[in-house]
Amino acid sequence: MLTSDEIGEYSILYVGQQQEDDLHCYVFDIAPKKIEGKKRYFQGRIWVDDKDYQIVKTYGKSVPDITRKRGNENLFPKFTTYREQVVDGPYWFPVYTRADDTLHFSTGDVKIREIVKYTNYKKFGSNVKITYDGKDVEKGDPTKNTPPQQPQK
Numbered sequence: 001m002l003t004s005d006e007i008g009e010y011s012i013l014y015v016g017q018q019q020e021d022d023l024h025c026y027v028f029d030i031a032p033k034k035i036e037g038k039k040r041y042f043q044g045r046i047w048v049d050d051k052d053y054q055i056v057k058t059y060g061k062s063v064p065d066i067t068r069k070r071g072n073e074n075l076f077p078k079f080t081t082y083r084e085q086v087v088d089g090p091y092w093f094p095v096y097t098r099a100d101d102t103l104h105f106s107t108g109d110v111k112i113r114e115i116v117k118y119t120n121y122k123k124f125g126s127n128v129k130i131t132y133d134g135k136d137v138e139k140g141d142p143t144k145n146t147p148p149q150q151p152q153k
Helices: none
Strands: 010-020 024-031 042-047 055-063 079-084 093-105 108-119
Touching: 010 042, 024 055
Parallel strands: none
Antiparallel strands: 010 024, 024 042, 042 055, 055 079, 079 093, 093 108
């Protein structure tokens, strides 16, 4: 939703501090500085844990709404997403999102209620086999891992 690489594209306003459940948080209002092309942005409020400096809650919506003639509209509801530390380490992952909003289409209003629960996060792992020149490179033996030297002239 919002990464450190994208932070320069947003206007950020420090709102203050707030308790969110058992967490002490910094609160910020954010909005895109400029909307470019077909890119999606987030506009709303974020709560950042004062210890891990990770986003723990967001409230807002995707912008811009897409309104075109001929009834081709794509509107987005306001939503709240909560995050928790569900995998080892300092990272916070979404666990619950709720939207309860009315979208105002040109053909009439549409009430939307949506709940998304995110579960079964797993820590990523993999097995790797390294080969060099078609042969397995043995772990822990640097003499066997070094490619042959070219003769000196």
